[in-house]
Amino acid sequence: MTNPMADRPLRSDAVRSRKLLLEAAASAFAEQGTNVSIAQIAERAGIAKGTVFRHYATKEDLVAAIVCENIDTLVDTGERLKLAADAGEALRDFMTAILEVQASDRAFCEVSTGIAHDQPAVRAGTERLQAIADALTERARRQGAIRPEITGQDVMLLVSGVYQTAAPLRSSHPQLWRRYLSLAFDGMQAGNAAELPPFDAGR
Template identity: 90%
Template structure:
């Protein structure tokens, strides 16, 4: 289903309502996850429910638009970190940035753990994010900052696992994930550890 306003210039009132909608959707999704209703978002934005569908044909389109904003921000952060002289610290900073978003945005966390990958825009965004993770991991590996058998795929899965490890105590210890990030990154660093078992994503 296509966006009914696609390709048309927006009037000033439509621009304002779209801005209110996106702000309301972003905060609602962050607080409640992707199951929040369009009616709740519309009420929060102070607009009619029908107005939502004039901007986004489906709820899934709205979710994708908001999630992709976060993904774009993380990709931009990753691109800047690729210029850092310290590749190991750059990789850690990238992992930290992803975890900060996961900790503050329930909908993004759902996407990061594979719950909402049906939207083509989200799939494309996560592929871009994975490409940045690959590039940062490659640089860190070449500098000897991380063990030679770790991959960008490992990094992205670890980030998700770190958040899930700390999630049960999120309400009382919202920064606990930082402890497990330190623990995981220590294990990622180069040293005399035994080789990792092979990882075949197809099996």
């Protein structure tokens, strides 16, 4: 995925340039999405364009590195939440954490909805995130906090749907997703509602 040079020990000046690169890339991708150019990132970092490619062979590799950092953080958050006493609140907190990243990072949102999924590291990270969602959802089901037919896949699709619902008003109402997350989570909770159609009912 990444440039093999990126895995070798780096001199102090190379370490500094990579740090500047990653910081600049993270902020640029968050603000502008994956369409931001390498030239813009290099200018923001105060390094030469060629330096970027000495660390990462392609822009896709750089995007994957930044996105995977966010995924790792979310996976760590999910692992901590698996230890929470209230499984329902833990699941909601996990969904909130994902949406907070999506709302603040355009590149993460683009990748999580399919862009750059051909990157092995992104695919692997997404699978780990799904596994955490599965585990948190199962705990919430066992505690009776959510409907018994809700799956981890439902949860991840709902998170994406919540973001997309609020996205048209993102500029004027950046926190609107919280409203729709509350609506979605209310619908997930156990109660007297009719049983959901099976996941593959539309086939």
